Amino acid sequence: xxxxxxxxxxxxxxxxxxxxxxxxxxxxxxxxxxxxxxxxxxxxxxxxxxxxxxxxxxxxxxxxxxxxxxxxxxxxxxxxxxxxxxxxxxxxxxxxxxxxxxxxxxxxxxxxxxxxxxxxxxxxxxxxxxxxxxxxxxxxxxxxxxxxxxxxxxxxxxxxxxxxxxxxxxxxxxxxxxxxxxxxxxxxxxxxxxxxxxxxxxxxxxxxxxxxxxxxxxxxxxxxxxxxxxxxxxxxxxxxxxxxxxxxxxxxxxxxxxxxxxxxxxxxxxxxxxxxxxxxxxxxxxxxxxxxxxxxxxxxxxxxxxxxxxxxxxxxxxxxxxxxxxxxxxxxxxxxxxxxxxxxxxxxxxxxxxxxxxxxxxxxxxxxxxxxxxxxxxxxxxxxxxxxxxxxxxxxxxxxxxxxxxxxxxxxxxxxxxxxxxxxxxxxxxxxx
DNA sequence: TCTGGGGTCCTAGGACCC
DNA sequence: TCTGGGGTCCTAGGACCC
Numbered sequence: 001x002x003x004x005x006x007x008x009x010x011x012x013x014x015x016x017x018x019x020x021x022x023x024x025x026x027x028x029x030x031x032x033x034x035x036x037x038x039x040x041x042x043x044x045x046x047x048x049x050x051x052x053x054x055x056x057x058x059x060x061x062x063x064x065x066x067x068x069x070x071x072x073x074x075x076x077x078x079x080x081x082x083x084x085x086x087x088x089x090x091x092x093x094x095x096x097x098x099x100x101x102x103x104x105x106x107x108x109x110x111x112x113x114x115x116x117x118x119x120x121x122x123x124x125x126x127x128x129x130x131x132x133x134x135x136x137x138x139x140x141x142x143x144x145x146x147x148x149x150x151x152x153x154x155x156x157x158x159x160x161x162x163x164x165x166x167x168x169x170x171x172x173x174x175x176x177x178x179x180x181x182x183x184x185x186x187x188x189x190x191x192x193x194x195x196x197x198x199x200x201x202x203x204x205x206x207x208x209x210x211x212x213x214x215x216x217x218x219x220x221x222x223x224x225x226x227x228x229x230x231x232x233x234x235x236x237x238x239x240x241x242x243x244x245x246x247x248x249x250x251x252x253x254x255x256x257x258x259x260x261x262x263x264x265x266x267x268x269x270x271x272x273x274x275x276x277x278x279x280x281x282x283x284x285x286x287x288x289x290x291x292x293x294x295x296x297x298x299x300x301x302x303x304x305x306x307x308x309x310x311x312x313x314x315x316x317x318x319x320x321x322x323x324x325x326x327x328x329x330x331x332x333x334x335x336x337x338x339x340x341x342x343x344x345x346x347x348x349x350x351x352x353x354x355x356x357x358x359x360x361x362x363x364x365x366x367x368x369x370x371x372x373x374x375x376x377x378x379x380x381x382x383x384x385x386x387x388x389x390x391x392x393x394x395x396x397x398x399x400x401x402x403x404x405x406x407x408x409x410x411x412x413x414x415x416x417x418x419x420x421x422x423x424x425x426x427x428x429x430x431x432x433x
Numbered sequence: 434t435c436t437g438g439g440g441t442c443c444t445a446g447g448a449c450c451c
Numbered sequence: 452t453c454t455g456g457g458g459t460c461c462t463a464g465g466a467c468c469c
Contacts, residue, residue, distance in 0.1 A: 043437035050437070066436040084437090111469045198467050229443060231467080258439055307436060354438090 012243040013150065013177070015117040015131065016157040017100060019093075020145045020165070020172075022113035023051035026092045027082050029143035030420040038079045042067055045262050045412045046083050083413030091421040095142045103134050108247045116154060118247045123177075131173045150175040151182065154245045155238035158195040159185055159213060179241075186214035186239065196235045201228060213239055253291045253360065259283040260354020263409040266305070267350045273302065274337055275404030280355040281336035282329045282403060286390075288357065289383060294325035294366055295357035298332065300339035305351035316343040325359070325366045328379040329386065332357075333402050 019025060023041035028034045038056035040049045049056075049065045056079060061070055067081070074081040093112045101107050106118035122130060131148045138146050149160025156176060163185055164174035176182050192202040194213050204227060210216050217240050225233045234244045259280040267273050277300060288295055303315035318339040326332060336355055386398050 045437075046435085048436055064436080068435045071435085114469075196467065200466065229466090231443070254440075256440070260438070262437075305436095308434090 011120065011123060012152050013119040013123060013127075014152070014154050014157040014243075014247070015119050015134075015148050015150045016154070016161040017115050017117060017134070017146055017148050018161055019096060019113040020147055021051055021053050022093075022144070023082075023084060023089055024053040024056070025144050026089050027080075027085075027417055028053070029092065031417070034080055038073075039082070040070070040074075040079060041082050041084050042415065043084060045264060046081075046414060047262070050084065081415055083416040085416050085419065087419045087422055088417065092142065092144060096138055096144050096146070099138050099141050100134065102137075103130075106247055106249060108249055109251070116157065116247055119150060127175045127177070128173065131175060135173060145172070147172040148174070150177070152177065152241050153238040153243040155195055155235055156182065156185075156241065159189050159239075162193055163188065182241065183214065186217060187212050189213040191216060194235070194239070196231065201232070204228075253293055253362070254287075255360055256356065256358050257284050257287045257295065257360065258354060258356040259287070260301070260352060260356075261411060262352045263350065264412045265408065267409055268346075268348070270341075270344050270346070272404075272407075272409055273344065273350055273353055274340060275402065275407055276409040277302075277336050277340050277353045277355065278333045278400065278402040279404070279407075280353065281332040282400060284355050284357050285327050285329045285332045285383075286387070286395075288327035288360070289387060293360050293362050294327045295332075296322050296325040296359040296361070297357065298322065298335055298339065299356040299358070300336050300343070300353070301356070302340065302343055302353045303351060304348050312348060314345055314348045316345075318343050321359075324369050324372050324374070324376075325361050326374075326376075326379070327363075328374075328376075328383055329400050330379060330382075331374065333400055337402065 024039040027039055027041060036055065037053070038059055038061070039053040040056045040061060041051040042048065043050045046067050048067055049061060049063060049070070052061055052063065059073070059079065061073075061079070067074075070079060070081070073079040089112060096113075097107070097109050097115060100115055100117060104117045104119060104122070106120075108116040110116055119127070119130075127150055131150060135146055135148060138144060147161055147165045149157050149162070149164045151157045151160045160174045160176045164170045164172055167174065174185075176185055189212055191197055191205050191210055191212060192199070194216065197205065197216075205211075205216060208219075208223075210219065216236055219236065221233060221236070224236050228235075237244050261276075261280065263273075263276060267276070281298075284295075297319060299317055299319040301315065301317035304311065304313050306313060320335050320339050322331070322335060332355075340353070389398050390396075
């Protein structure tokens with residue numbers, strides 16, 4: 001093999017593509033009158049700001065700001081605030097990812113609004129022009145604006161992406177392959193902006209004279225390993241251009257599945273909390289079935305509001321090992337109620353409960369119990385039917401009676417936009433006893 | 434009054450065994 | 452009963468991500 005070819009075969013190249021202000025952009029796609037206006041999207045229960053349009057950022061609204069701080073702005077119409085609409089965002093995300101996969105056969109969907117593209121075979125193309133073509137196409141086909149950063153490793157692609165967004169000149173696309181450009185980019189990147197460096201590591205690094213990504217690459221491996229373990233070592237190598245993180249095209253099955261939410265209002269009655277917790281258990285069950293697995297260990301937790309200092313506080317959890325791993329709504333709800341009953345104490349105003357499943361195994365690896373009295377075949381076929389109905393008519397079309405009829409605990413989302421892209425169900429809900 | 438939810442990976446330390 | 456080393460498994464906690 002001639003040396004030039006050998007070189008090519010060794011060279012990696014990744015693009016990190018991320019949707020600008022994703023949730024806010026989704027809200028704007030179907031309401032173009034919001035273009036150019038400040039838009040924010042709120043967390044569950046309309047608690048705090050989780051996404052902001054550029055105009056909202058310019059107003060000084062911070063990520064994570066509690067909604068009550070900007071309520072006045074929203075009420076007089078200076079800011080358009082939306083409850084989060086995950087059905088809409090999930091659907092828009094699929095459209096973006098489908099469009100991106102037309103540009104390379106190898107893509108890793110990293111989160112709802114980010115993906116890595118393997119551009120290893122595209123070195124000879126005009127990369128800048130190719131990225132612009134990707135950006136234009138996604139904008140045209142989905143209405144979502146994206147930014148692209150391209151570099152030889154995933155961590156460097158993240159650096160490139162951040163600068164692509166920040167730089168007036170780049171306007172959303174930055175290709176970093178030249179070593180001098182890479183060094184400049186690392187010098188222009190503050191250490192806390194590096195992927196994998198959180199608050200604690202940033203503090204530690206600054207204490208040791210590291211203030212930019214470039215400074216970090218100058219630290220020796222032994223020091224990095226000692227203070228930041230193998231994860232830190234991998235990161236510093238990636239920043240020096242040595243690719244250690246591969247593209248993960250197939251998401252591995254989850255090892256833990258959790259569903260927990262704050263209640264729409266404080267709850268004091270056991271029966272209401274039981275309904276909410278039953279619903280969380282059913283959501284966990286649906287997540288399990290979606291990835292083709294069952295869980296054997298369940299933890300249920302319950303807590304009051306830690307923020308309100310004057311009220312009496314209580315929190316507790318109970319972990320149960322099930323006789324046989326399962327993904328049935330009925331069984332998981334049954335055990336969730338048992339666990340909840342054992343930790344519930346009257347006399348508190350509760351804020352939140354949750355269900356957490358572990359020891360997750362594929363459906364085909366379940367250990368059965370000789371004394372098992374549950375008719376598993378019947379449960380499976382019931383759940384299959386429930387999932388089919390849900391896929392056709394919407395998630396809550398069929399549910400277990402324990403989940404309740406008119407739940408007081410349901411999240412507050414007073415500012416939800418319509419589900420523009422998915423069917424709205426008009427069929428009455430069916431309950432399984 | 435109001436302050437999100439759902440994950441991953443790694444390490445240290447203790448229990449236990451040979 | 453004490454001495455020592457080495458291995459495995461489990462758990463709790465800390466760090467990070469979006």
